[in-house]
Amino acid sequence: MTTVIHQVEDWLAEAGGLLDRRVRLGVTGLSRAGKTVFITSLVHHLLHPSRLKLLSVLAEGRFDAALLQPMPGGSVPRFRYEAVLQDLTGSASHQPRWPDGTKAVSELRLSIRFRSPLAFGLERPNTLHLDIVDYPGEWLLDLPLLTLDYATWSRQAVAQARTGGRARLSAEWLALAEAMPAGGTDEPAIIRTAEAYRAYLNAARNAPERFSMLQPGRFLVPGEMAGAPALTFFPLPNAPDRPERDSLARLMADRFESYKREVAGPFFDHHLKRIDRQVVLVDLLDHLAAGPESLADLKTAIDGTLGAFRHGESSWLSLLFGNRISRVLFAATKADHLPTGDHQPLADLLSALVGDTARNLSYAGARIQSEAIAALRVTRDATIDTSNGRWPGIAGLPLDSDQIEEVLPGTLPRSLDAVTTSGLFVPIGFRPMPSSVRLDQGPPSLRMDRALEFLLGDSLA
Ligand SMILES: Nc1nc2c(ncn2[C@@H]2O[C@H](COP(=O)(O)OP(=O)(O)OP(=O)(O)O)[C@@H](O)[C@H]2O)c(=O)[nH]1
Ligand SMILES: [Mg+2]
The missing domain is CATH 3.40.50.300 (P-loop containing nucleotide triphosphate hydrolases)
Structure with missing residues (x-):
């Protein structure tokens, strides 16, 4: 309507x-x-x-x-x-x-x-x-949450947290979450575990893998919601589809639903839905x-x-x-x-x-x-002389320097299958030059x- x-x-x-x-x-x-x-x-x-x-x-x-x-x-x-x-x-x-x-x-x-x-x-x-x-x-990563229920999101998030490079970052939060009694709704313990979950998301964002799937978005940038109960939840290992009354899973599911209703949903409805x-x-x-x-x-x-x-x-x-x-x-x-x-x-x-x-x-x-x-x-294009011949490169002001430098940014992979972690391709940050924007x-x-x-x-x- x-x-x-x-x-x-x-x-x-x-x-x-x-x-x-x-x-x-x-x-x-x-x-x-x-x-x-x-x-x-x-x-x-x-x-x-x-x-x-x-x-x-x-x-x-x-x-x-x-x-x-x-x-x-x-x-x-x-x-x-x-x-x-x-x-x-x-x-x-x-x-x-x-x-x-x-x-x-x-x-x-x-x-x-x-x-x-x-x-x-x-x-x-x-x-x-x-x-x-x-x-x-x-906050964009809150959009996929809108169609999930708490148990489904928990399953996804926990499986993801145990996979690949995330596993070393999520261990502390997962250990706290697994140790929580299913029937307990002890708020200080919940706050501690939610804090550990937030720390894991932060670490994943800054990890060498530069992880993107970091949900919920307000855990990283809370805006006006810092410390609100709607932000004090986390995914639970083995979250049941139908949690019992007064259980931890029920409380977490209620807060998850309130996050969707009061935070993620209005953000989408008011700002992005009608583009x-x-x-x-x-x-x-x-x-x-x-x-x-x-x-x-x-x-x-x-x-x-x-x-x-x-x-x-x-x-x-x-x-x-x-x-x-x-x-x-x-x-x-x-x-x-x-x-x-x-x-x-x-x-x-x-x-x-x-x-x-x-x-x-x-x-x-x-x-x-x-x-x-x-x-x-x-930056501008630059041709760079090396002992291996002349190569196309770029010239600009590196973030940490006052001198324009010519740089060979490395080789772009020919296809996504050719991408490796061997650091063949290393982008360098440049900053705006004086007078480049008028x-x-x-x-x-x-x-x-x-x-x-x-x-x-x-x-x-
Ligand atoms: N060289 C270059 N760097 C850029 C350009 N656009 C953005 N950057 C770099 O990327 C950074 C992030 O750009 P923003 O526009 O702030 O990114 P954003 O999407 O608004 O990020 P959030 O506000 O955190 O969501 C900048 O601080 C620059 O370092 C560009 O056109 N050229
Ligand atoms: Mg921005």
């Missing part, structure tokens, strides 16, 4: 705005995938569009201007676009730097004035309102460097989160049953860590990683594309215009 009301609201808003279009762009990506930098780059590009060569509305001379709009209301803070831009440009008091990790939800609306061609060379003025939301990437277009940002390089276990975990996380969304061609039925996501861009971020010749192979590796999932989305009617992008390009000009980037053309080109036609 709420879906129908939301749709009618949208419809009325559109009718009121003389058929202005509204597109909700879902920027989805795990923690550190590059969401905040992507959103800032996208907005800055559209406000100063000279670098968006492949965006047809610009190439065809139909783009008038873009403007940041005040949000229509509500309680969600506005995305701190100006502050992030200031981080990236630098100021008298600080060097250009990357923004901090996101700790809360924020939203932004950008309106684009453009002209649509009519017959006889006439044009009609048009407006597209683009709504975007930013949030901590960790029309989706960009899935993936820091694939980082996971390629971390090896096969990291990649397998990443794939599980991407598949699990995408499963929460409805993809397919939108139609008049959307008015009754809720909108569908009609375009999904899979974007391998931070492609500026590689020389130009490796960009397409990187996009191909991402296509291979999401292959089955992407096929399902296509089958449902959504259009799919993969790109290697850099929302903010902070307030009055779109930022240097890689394939942001292709990304925007795919995601929004038809809405700007």
Whole structure:
């Protein structure tokens, strides 16, 4: 029912705005995938569009201007676009730097004035309102929980925790959880074990394998919920499907359900459920460097989160049953860590990683594309002389240095099967250079215009 009301609201808003279009762009990506930098780059590009060569509305001379709009209301803070831009440009008091990790939800609306061609060379003025939301990437992993009950989640989480590199990280929590009496609901012991579970998730996030499947998301970034009972639970080994009254499993299941109802569900409903277009940002390089276990975990996380969304061609039925996501861009971020010749192979590796999932989305009617992008390009290509000959590399300002350095980033694996943990491929972090981002000009980037053309080109036609 709420879906129908939301749709009618949208419809009325559109009718009121003389058929202005509204597109909700879902920027989805795990923690550190590059969401905040992507959103800032996208907005800055559209406000100063000279670098968006492949965006047809610009190439065809139909783009008038873009403007940041005040949000229509509500309680969600506005995305701190100006502050992030200031981080990236630098100021008298600080060097250009990357923004901090996101700790809360924020939203932004950008309106684009453009002209649509009519017959006889006439044009009609048009407006597209683009709504975007930013949030901590960790919270995305709450979406797969929404369709699970506590016993099923426990089985999955415990089996996962006993497998591969996670086993050495989960031992303390598992020992505490196994030692807890089934009938006991001793709160201090529950808090201790929940804390051990959180420590395990934290360790898994920072482990060399760079594990992605870390649930629930608020255990890592609690936002305003730190210490709340809804966050004091953990998966139980041998959790029964029908726990007895007053048992530990029953209490844990109740808290799990309350987490879904009060935290994960509202986050999805209010911020992501109604998106029309989706960009899935993936820091694939980082996971390629971390090896096969990291990649397998990443794939599980991407598949699990995408499963929460409805993809397919939108139609008049959307008015009754809720909108569908009609375009999904899979974007391998931070492609500026590689020389130009490796960009397409990187996009191909991402296509291979999401292959089955992407096929399902296509089958449902959504259009799919993969790109290697850099929302903010902070390196340039360089040819590097070695004793072995001359090789394509990159040059940039390493995170821990004030000198521009030329770097050979290593060899990108030819296929996902060729990925190893032997450290053949080691990405290096670079920081924004002074003057690489200017307030009055779109930022240097890689394939942001292709990304925007795919995601929004038809809405700007
Ligand atoms: N070289 C390069 N690095 C990037 C780019 N985009 C992001 N990064 C790096 O990736 C880090 C994470 O980017 P964010 O945009 O903060 O990632 P996020 O997805 O918002 O992360 P959370 O807020 O933790 O969910 C940045 O601090 C940069 O170090 C890019 O285009 N090029
Ligand atoms: Mg962020």
